[in-house]
Amino acid sequence: MLLFVMPVFTSQLLLLISPAALCQALPPLPVLTPQGTYHPNTSIPGVDQFLGIPYAEPPLGALRFADPQPYTSGDPSQQIDATSYGPACLQDRAFEAANGLSEDCLTLNIYRPTAAAVNPTPNTTGSSPFPLLPVLIYIYGGANIGGQSQHYTASNLVLHSLNLLHPTTNPKPQPILAVTLNYRTGGLGFLSNTLFARNNLLNAGLKDQRLALRWLRANVAAFGGDPGRMVIFGQSAGSFDVWMQVRYEAYVSASSSTTTNSSVGGGDENGRLFSGAIMESGGPGSLALRGVRPEEGDRFLEGSLRALGCPSAKNGAGQEALACLRGVGAEELMRVWYNSSSELYNTLDEFVQLPVGFGIDGEWVKSENYWDEAAAQIPMMIGDTLNEGSLYGRVPTGLATNETYLAQVVANLNLARPVLSTYYNHTAAENGRGFDADPTAPDSYYIGEAVLGDAVQDIPRRINLGRHASGADAPNNTTTTTAGGSCGGAGKQAAGGAKTWGYRWSQKPRLSLFNERFYGFPPDVPDANKIRAGVLHASELGSVFGDIYGWPDAVEQDKQLASLVQSM
Structure with a gap:
């Protein structure tokens, strides 16, 4: 059952910040910017793809680990080939195959309907002769250790936006312009330690994202996008990063001091760079969001x-x-x-995973309780999948007893053993079979998955929906909020609060479609074990981006779901 799907609230947010009208069809044109004239990739009918656009100077040499610097190497007279993606940022070589790895990686990609090509020269009134389109900007996930924009091609998302209709305010199609971007991850973007803190080198990946938003604010109109109607969304670690950007918007708006940080400012009169935010499977207060000791x-x-x-x-x-x-x-x-x-x-005495995380720098992160800090009062949606806990407990591959599974869960996520033990000590009759009714699965797996999913994603989502809708997270608000926020308040705006929605994705992906591509199950894991994972973390992404159409084993039902999701 599909309870509430992401593109529903995408269209809700875009409509909230005012509808756009489809402009007349024009042939593909180069786009003139202060950096030069960009020539798009037109290989997909109906979409102009401007790929590999640099938004920052290459972070090389003295700029390694440092704040990103605005891109100034362009020449207005140069002709720029924007027909191919830039490389991913340095990370594990598992991401190398698509287009290579490089430190010179701070690029973004712009996708627009061909019909939305605009004349970059303002008319005598100072406005564009063609309506500008709302902009949807995606920040990828990957634990802030890895990831790349090329994995999230937004061409299908843009094509399906041509079917976005609003029956009362605007019965005409309301297309969007979509953007994906690279940012530094892992050791180059989120390494946290005392040396980096003393030298203002923390949270470089967040600053990359902010600078990309600044670049878009200044240049997206030339591509047909409306800089006053930009919505950011992200999944998993990208969702956490979206929250940090929302937080930072409040910091910039409230700050009256002058700063030399190149990734600050550049927005509207309040310093804001975007008008709404969507968080998929990640957000403030989650136990998965931890700093580095x-x-x-x-x-x-x-x-x-x-x-x-x-x-x-x-x-x-x-x-x-x-x-x-x-x-x-x-x-x-x-x-x-x-x-x-x-x-x-x-x-090292023991294996230590690359210690990446948000570091306390007094600006992006003020304290260990950064999820409780003020947030910009903008429209927001937070959601998750039905079985988020599968990611953190992992699918058992041969754990015969409750005790062995419990040991693995606690090893993967440092939850209190007594709390989990309370669930595990119940009998099957007391607990029931669980949500999936898989006759081959032990009760312990489903109970553990549910507990982890609640602790890591669902409870924080409900709390923060309530906080944002009530305005408890507004700057200078002294209201104390209890853990009572719930999805029941989603979509309602309390006094002082912002428009807020919640969703849960409960459409279970087919085994052949999802598991091998996104979840990385080893080849020796039996199908019966994979099925137990349920509606996994990231289950919605194939439908959101429409890349289901390129999967060789996609069936008609999959295509219909993706079409429905993207056309809402």
């Missing part, structure tokens, strides 16, 4: 320095260590950070 980050940094032949950052040698880190070749960094057999992991 200083001792953990420092231990990893010292291990990295040893493995790379750099001096220790201790005893006042931090600048020498940082200079060495910036001088190491990209290939050497990748070898040490993304190879579990490298000398880095061999020299």
